[in-house]
Amino acid sequence: MKKLINRVIATVLSAVCMVGMTVNADSSDNFIMGDANGDGKFTVSDVILFQNWITGKDVTLNDYKACDFSEDGVLDIFDLSMMKKELCTDHFKPCKNTINDVFVNYVVVVTIKQQYPKRVWTAEDFRGVENIDYIQDVTPPAWSRQTLDIFLKERSKENVLKMIHDIESLNIEEIYMVRPTSWESGII
Numbered sequence: 001m002k003k004l005i006n007r008v009i010a011t012v013l014s015a016v017c018m019v020g021m022t023v024n025a026d027s028s029d030n031f032i033m034g035d036a037n038g039d040g041k042f043t044v045s046d047v048i049l050f051q052n053w054i055t056g057k058d059v060t061l062n063d064y065k066a067c068d069f070s071e072d073g074v075l076d077i078f079d080l081s082m083m084k085k086e087l088c089t090d091h092f093k094p095c096k097n098t099i100n101d102v103f104v105n106y107v108v109v110v111t112i113k114q115q116y117p118k119r120v121w122t123a124e125d126f127r128g129v130e131n132i133d134y135i136q137d138v139t140p141p142a143w144s145r146q147t148l149d150i151f152l153k154e155r156s157k158e159n160v161l162k163m164i165h166d167i168e169s170l171n172i173e174e175i176y177m178v179r180p181t182s183w184e185s186g187i188i
């Protein structure tokens with residue numbers, strides 16, 4: 001009997017997951033991807049909350065869009081899977097570019113981890129890093145990672161690589177990766 005009940009529960013759960021649930025149209029545009037409970041960070045607590053929601057437990061998501069990782073307007077098991085993967089892989093990725101790579105221009109691209117809220121970055125955040133001309137926020141609309149372009153005063157491939165090294169050496173927790181604008185850099 002217990003086995004049968006378990007099977008019924010599993011069937012119901014998989015039906016819920018397959019069908020998915022429509023995202024609330026009133027959901028805000030100002031959210032941190034993965035921040036299901038709305039505390040301003042994307043952590044394992046959000047994964048647990050979303051998992052409970054997907055499996056039909058009586059819990060509330062603070063912002064539905066923050067869980068729609070596939071961006072299809074429906075919350076389902078695929079979003080949960082992507083969310084778990086994202087949390088596991090959102091660690092700092094050191095730059096592997098070399099002087100032999102093709103650089104599109106002499107700009108350093110800084111990508112912020114997606115569990116940090118967007119904020120204004122200035123040269124003060126990169127204190128000690130020389131050769132910064134100006135910083136431009138180039139985050140695409142609705143993009144979960146903030147993206148900055150740092151323009152150099154003296155522009156050369158060597159200086160781009162030096163600045164990347166200098167920024168990486170600051171060990172700023174919010175930074176996901178620092179790259180040249182290179183077709184080979186694998187910017188995502």
Ligand SMILES: [Ca+2]
Nearest residue numbers: 035039041046
């Ligand atoms: Ca959270």
Ligand SMILES: [Ca+2]
Nearest residue numbers: 068070072074
């Ligand atoms: Ca989705």
